[in-house]
Amino acid sequence: MVLPIASAAPLSEISHEVKTINLKETTYESATAQSLVEILLKQASIEPDRVHIYFQNEKGEEKIITYGELYTEAKRVANGLHEYGIGEGETIAIMLPTCEDFFYTFFGVLLLAAIPVPIYPPFRPDRIEEYAMREANILKNAEVRLLITFHKAERLSELLQVFISSLKAVTTVEVLKNSTAKAPNRTITGDMPALIQYTSGSTSAPKGVLLTHNNLLANIRAAGAAMQVGPTDVGASWLPLYHDMGLIGAWFICFYHAIPVVIMSPLSFLSHPERWLWAIHYHRATLSAAPNFAYELCMRRITPTMIEGLDLSSWRLTLNGAEAVNPKTITQFIKKFSPYGFKPETMFPVYGLAESSVALTFPPLNRPPVIDTIKREPFEREQKAIAADAGDSKTLQFVCCGKAIPGHEIRVVDENNQEVPERKIGFLHFRGPSTMRGYYQQPEATQKITHDGWTDTGDMAYLAEGEIYITGRKKDTIIKAGRNLYPEEIEEVTAQVSGVRKGCVVAFGVQDQKSGTEQLIIVAEAKEISASEQKKIVAEVNEKIAVVLGIVPDEVLIVPGKTLTKTSSGKLQRAATKQAYIDKKLLRHALPFWAQIAKLSAKGLKLKLTNLFRSAWKGIYTFYVGILTVLCAIIVWGSVLVFKPSRAAQITKAITKIGTILMGCRIQVENENALSNAGATVYVANHASYMDAIVLIAVLPPGVRFVAKKELLKVPFLRTIITRLNIITVDRVDFLTNLSDTQKIVDELQEGKSIVFFPEGTFTYATGVRPFKLGAFKAAVESGTPVCAVAIQGTRSILRDDEWLFQPGKIKVTIGEILAPQSKEWQEVIRLHSLARAQIAKHCGEQVLDY
Template sequence: MPSEPPFATAEQVKRLLEVISQLRREMHPANPGSITLDSSFERELGFDSLARVELVQRVGTAFGIQLPDDALSRAETPRDLLQFLEQPAQPKAEIVVVPLGGSSTVAQPHDARTLTEALVWHVDNQPDRVHVLLYDEKQAVQPISYRELFEAGRMIAGGLIERGLEPGQTVALMLPTGFDYLTSFIGVMLAGCVPVPIYPPTRLSQLEEHLRRHARILSNAGTVLMITIAEAKSVAVMIRAAVDNLVMVLTPQELAGAPTNQCFPARASDLAFLQYTSGSTGDPKGVMLTHANLLANIRGMGRAINASPEDIAVSWLPLYHDMGLIGAWLGSLYHGFPLVLMSPLAFLAQPARWLQAISRHHATLSGGPNFAYELCAHKIHDRDLKDVDLSSWRFAFNGAEPVSPATVSSFTDRFAQYGFRRAALAPVYGLAESSVGLAFPPIGRGPRIDRIEKEPFATDGVAVVAATDHKNVLQIPSCGRPLPEHEIRVVGEDGKELPERQIGKLEFRGPSATHGYYRNAQATKTLFHDDWLDSGDNAYMADGEVYLTGRVKDLIIRGGRNFYPYDLEEAIGELANIRKGCVAVFASADPIHGTERLVVLAETRERSSAALDSLRQRISQTAIDIIGTPADDIVLAPAHSVLKTSSGKIRRQACRQAYERGELSGKGTEAHPLPLKLWRNTGLARIRIKYRQLTAWLYGIYAWLVLLVLALPAGGLTIALQRPALGRRIVRTAARAGVRMLKLPLAITGLEHLPTEPHVLLVNHASYLDVLLLTALLPASPGYTFTAKRELSAQPLLKALLTGLGTRFIERTDVQQSMESVDVMVYALRSGENLLVFPEGTFSREAGLKPFHLGAFIAASRAGVPVVVAALRGTRVALRDGTWLLRHTPIDFEVGLSKKPVSSGWSEVVSLSQETRRAMLLLCGEHDASP
């Protein structure tokens, strides 16, 4: 064995190994193992990237020094760390505070159709404004103006054009955060090519293996050129041999040519870049994002957080990931606020730098994954927070991985004394298929944590609000509401939209949504359900906000990186003494650290401690080879421990649940009553689900038969007679018969509040079912004349039916005709009629009370008659817009109190509308969906 470095003392070696041994015991108490100076941090000790961060910090504390940032990437054994301990301390760089932000003399590029147009707009209007303040590895700062970014980008574009690249071709970027990355990305777009960001290697010693793992992505993308670091040139031949399309591997310095004046005039529909979501495993899935997608998302997020040029952002997020690339950099580029940018390595080496930068530059916007907040809450020493002031931080987004309520509390509690406000912390939701952002909470609201009962959640998929504080409670953070012009819904296994607080698959649509995966028709096909996109996540809605409960598939997120378990399971199954096809890889929540643990469950017949230790090391090395990170826990279990379906598929979620219950200790026997019990319970659950789906489908068919049998003769008579009073009686009789035959669970309250004098009855509108139910439920005396939007009168058959019922057609958009419609309503009220009006004017599939039209309130004021507030609950669920299968679900109709207008003045009408809206919100139970 190599001797210790000549400069290291025995005391230094002893102290270093003690620090490492303590961390190893904490992470793997059941298998601490022996540690030498040449033990591999990853292969033998199982330290992932976050564990290495903790190790570097502990070593620095133990020796009273600050290790350099690259110690994280260069040190692979304790011996490597010893060398860092003996290096002379580097002088601390003096950080120059560059003035940022302030009032901008120009607006934002609202008319820009592409990202390059947005950049050119800033170059034309404020070329010398600081766009990015870049911190390098020594914490020296480099301000980059819009002009400098554009001119350097033109040089990269010139180099691409000189080498014959054509618009539409893909160019891979494998660069660390820095000036070269920013200018190369812009240069590729200016040349009309498509950037393909891929993450750079964390350690140069693994560069060849890293490139091999990315060969499938580069092949799928059809990459013709890669822009990368100089060190990658040594293995360029290898990667070019693995990727048929790749013809050049160049550094930014080699690529830069004369600044081009031939910048490609991109269109909004052109592909802006490809964001690969599945990393190096599985089928590569490159999300296609157009300029229109990106600008819609950036504008939507900007509206959600009230972004302006006066903001200042700080980001350490990697630029190969959509949250750092779009949410931080491209968002700041469009909105015109400065971005303070540092590398992820700088943050991981010293998490305090993030908060120090926010304080130093009085930043208003910043964020990161949950693990970043966890690191700050527990791994920053008080001495590193001297003079830190976080009071300027108004929006601290937490996304890209599951948000831990424990982390939310620990972070807000720890940093409240430094000016951080809990109201600034905002769990958000997004995914690459929606560019990046999809749902944001209201600014300044703070995190909303839903406390729900465990049992209904686990057995029935229902989020029941916990009535008391007890141990069987789950805490689920809200991620807010969809961005403007975007929609979210939650659907069941049958694809039908679920009521609020029922867990199902989250689907979405909107202008940010991708059109599919690049050169992957099969994956694209599974992504779309009509015009809705499958997020791959489970969730529920409550009060119009989305609550994420887990991933539908087995996507595993660690430290902000995503991967799937399939390739790793297969590779581990090939190891000697591992039962092939009997390996499960899954993520398990770590309640202590607020992160996810990567767990490998593998079946083996080995029993000796030495053989099991050897197997664990080989599995750990295989994990590093396949996904670039070791497992947190390796469970070697006897045969039949890995749970499977009847068809032989691995049941990863069931394995995870058994692991978390402590039932996979690796000490089991060949008997397996637990799998048998789980198989039985799962089979019964499937039978129940199928039975519910079948009965719902049969009920829907029955409902349509009933409606057709009753509606056709009643409607035909009404059209033929054209006598409104008689027509209303005929239709009411048919409607009441239909309600009885459908056996809908109805609850009616407040009918005694209906006045005997003429009045306007105002009801919320949620479904096509509303008119049928109101016709059946409202008393014949006093009878009601319905109002309908004028567009319906353009359909001859429908017009004949509605006129046969005496319906009053009203205009909602044309000003002159709207006033005429008010006159019609006033005349009807003064003639003794009662009007039934839906003040929203229309309805849609998403929940929420929409803005009111004022026509009914003006008419009531002018006629001097009262308005009565009423509400229907449950009709949106029973027959949601866009669906035709009626659900058998409870429906409530409640009539509230009435109010008579005092005058017909404008302020009185507006006040009456607002008061009515507040009352209707309470009655209908939905959230306020007005802008």
Template sequence: MSTLDIHPDRRHYRPSDPADPALLLDARTVAEALVERARREPAAVAYYLPDEPEADRRITVSDLLVRAHAAGAALIAAGVTPGARVCLCLDTSAPLLAGLFGAALAGAVPSVLEPPLTAGRRELWLDRVRHIAAVAQPAVLVCDDLLRADLEAALDGSGVTVISPPFGYGAVAQPVLGSRPDDPAFMQFTSGTTGAAKGIVLSHRAVFAAAAAIGGGGPFLDGDVMVSWLPLHHDMGMIGATLTPFLLSLPSVLVRPMAFGSKPDRWLRLIHEYRGTLSPAPNFAYRLVTAVARRTDLGELDLSSWRAAFNGAEVVDAATLHDFLDLTARYGFHPRHLRPCYGMAELGLAATFSPVGTSPRVELLSRSALTEGRAVPPESDDDAHPYVSCGVPVPGVKIRVADESGLDAGDARVGRILVSAESMMSGYLEGAGAANPVLELHDGWLDTGDLGFQLGGELFVTGRSKDLVILAGRNYQPQPFELAAETVAGIRPGGAAAVGVLDPATGTERLVLVVETKHHRDAGMCAATADEVTDVVSRRTGVRPGRVLVVPPRTLPKTSSGKLQRPRVAALVVAGTIG
């Protein structure tokens, strides 16, 4: 690669250029922010869409306003009124952005649903859409024309009107720019890691507070460019990579998730091409891109512009950080720019970022003591396990780690992670589209359902409480078992699931590993793989699996954002319908 590969808009950028903090727009709603930006800087680029047709690859703020007006007018013509809900079932594209901002101009409350990834999973996807429609009760659902007939049939009798782009050339006669701060602004549906998807309602106040927290914690600076392949139905993709940069007057480069899934190194090439400075992804993406990049010629790749590589959405793995930094050092990426973080959709997005200007903090702690809830140094090398800090709270967010009685657990003690912030959701939508979402707090604190501990003011996240594997009274997180299994030849990153299954003979759970491999049809290789997984997991974790099941690729159930659904895996193991 050379400077000729750099996008013309970014050839002047130099990573060492000093920059002021990016300022949050003085607006009360996303619609007001769009109108204000179009008045102030109409020619500024709002979004780059490299995979779209030529006319849609570079969308300015004034262009976005025109497109949003057309989409808003189409929504109103289909029956949308102020306060109504709109579901946008579109992949990352110009129509999706037009629909998102068009719903805002119409005063509606939008949410983004993922389209089906494959034809074979269409029935599962339709079930998810039916569930979400029953909870959200949207007035209108927008989808591609190829999906329209299936969705109309699936939602028949629900009262939902289904429409498709293009939206035409209309305009919203009376844009809804001013709303009360606590009115609903956006709905986000959880990925359903441990159950059915839940609708999260964010107010206008919460959306702007989330953007302020992310921008301040980054910090996001003038001249920054976001690069993201994350799906917009996920909070990291929508709030982190799409809305926050826009509200801070920064451009985003957005490509479809499949652009990463089919060619992971494309992510790094886009950062090079657009001189991207900000780019987030889950831990599995850093593992996958490292594995692919090691066997791919990346040419003269230059990642020196990338100063905030956020790693979150799942437990951050120390080995992944090490391997990624080992790969990218030759391309100008510095360890201090790798930023482990922690957050959730219920909080808008961000809760903690690792401190600015520091390399990721990794602590070697006793694996056995952690099963008893204590974060202490190991007594031997065999007992040592590296744990990664997710950093300190971003501005406006407070964090607590509580014990079973709800009191502060204290430093170096594992407990439930509680959060409090102005960006917090209004509540979950309950069945049948309850008008008043319910938010259950404990003395003003939201229980995240995650477990972790604090050391010296920094948060370490160990996993989900519902994913715990309990063996002989000791609590184990599944990730160390899965990461160990994935080191076995033929098992790809993300192709292992560790669950606890009750053994009636012993009265306690036993550890079961389900691993995906392309060699699943060869009985001899399956047996050899299972034996090797057993040996490697035993050696690396000190716990011997009770059973290893070898299954075909794409067997493990995952959410729409790629997270393992371990409770479903456990249920399939118990039922004997997997492996």
């Protein structure tokens, strides 16, 4: 259903008639749901006509999307993905603007048990090359298999494809929906990944935050409880859906609670911020959220004539977060819009981050914002937040962001991770069920911020009366003359100078080797002005900073508009600006759009030629490996025909060991001594490649038995080897479901034989340790046989699923500690399973994924 709305008309002709929404409590209880997919399936089944989204496009038309329609269209997308051969756990990039297709695509990916990776579409033609290379790095890190985009971005997306070796294809939602394939119904559990959210990169290179369904649901439930979301609530958002605050904080929280949500284009808000307020008025919305700059924009751009007749009395909570909350902004916003029914307690300063599935701390309900005024001197020199006296002139202000949401904890610590007293600035840590699984494919980065179960936010903060006050980013702190300066205040003061563009100032520190302190550098955008006018602005900035902070900047640069780079969520990129300053590239003029495209095309052509030569080399190498494999197989086949199984097993081990060396794939074994004293053992290993079995034959004691599918007996050559080497054949890899297969394996173990299992059952292109089936551990417990975890690292890069060209590489095998069963109880099966998987995850170099 498409309806015209007020914003479709010219501003002078807008009708502000209030829309009547039929609000009723849902009959489905989502509190027990294990995944977002389960909620969609149940809601679409029980209440298919329940209104979920009022989507307002840039033309000013409103489309109603019900739960039933969301499922139907998402299923069509899933069918298309299935036709492309997308498997469980594979990553799918969604490069779409805020549009109705985004909703269908996101859930279409989830229905197939794949992992959505939202990335922002190109929005600045003057920085298209920079955008393309940044997105290429994200797509490479995520090992994206398919890129879903829209027609206007198809050409750029195809250019990106050259840089991403994992990418199967670039496609559109329209193509996916027209598929005639039928996707299987896959079981989605809470531990399965639901999203990889790339951080905005405002202070560093973007990292992929891996969030499970459990993470998201825990966060949504806790945030919903803190806000007391109920059936009479209505959401409203202009936030981009590729950003976590818009995706989780706006869409998902309304989706979970089955309350309608008005979603409009971010471009509509940025060009006409009053449309956000009119959408709240029109739909009698009660909940919304935005970063601090949005409230600033409303104050600067909205005039009384634009909002004549506006009624904001329905607005119950507006979350202010995702960037530093400015005390002046919230005070002035309340003052400006209180005549239109906006209540002080509606302003809701919050704190969150992607690593905690967005929400982390909320203030109490029905309380106006609390602003803490503290003394400047002890704050800057001693890192203490001492409350200012009434007559103090040198002060700072920070906004209270409340306490941790239910079920979560926060703490403020020093450099040694020891908690500090109240009103002492330290590092903010958190823990709770919303905490991410980790940074995707970046275990070192994950380990760096993890401290005994707590996660470092990267922010500085202090506690006062049990509530948190954020003072700034750790990486952004400028240390000058023994004082800790925070860029937010410097940028705010600079922006007050006439001629400086609001929200377009960056302050940072650059190390001065001579003085041993940092130089304070300020970069501010201004409209095109003469050199004399620039000097005047620089002088005013110096004077204002000196008066307020008692310090003079080392350098103030006035640059043209659109010089400073911003993240997809609108945050200024201080780190990127600082690096550009250091590299003397800050004032370098960007190439024209066509020139940037030509440059990208040239890079792509060069890479294509490089890949062509690389593929040719890999083809020659693969041919060599093929000949080597045939020769080794003939020797093994002959040995099993001539010699006894024990002798044949020794020859097979020797041949595979020599074969891997001749392939240029030397195997490094860690803790090999653990194998020397092992008797009958259940060996369990991760599975990443066809190479894994060869590696284990070369490493483990000769004569260990493998478990294979009975179907392999149909191949005459393999049948001989399987039979003569006493390889165990079963009907299913998950033999736990077959009692005869289970007993066969238990009998072998009780006879003193060692058996090798790949408890994941299979492998796919996607990197990661998948769930372990329990059969191997059950057999170990029933037979009383110890378990040995074997972690294999490097085989996936030698020969990956869906690829047939080999490449040489290093292989590392880590033999784990022997795990002896302690009882015959089912809990012992789970214990062995957990311990073995943890050992493998620690040494295999890949992230743990659950399906």
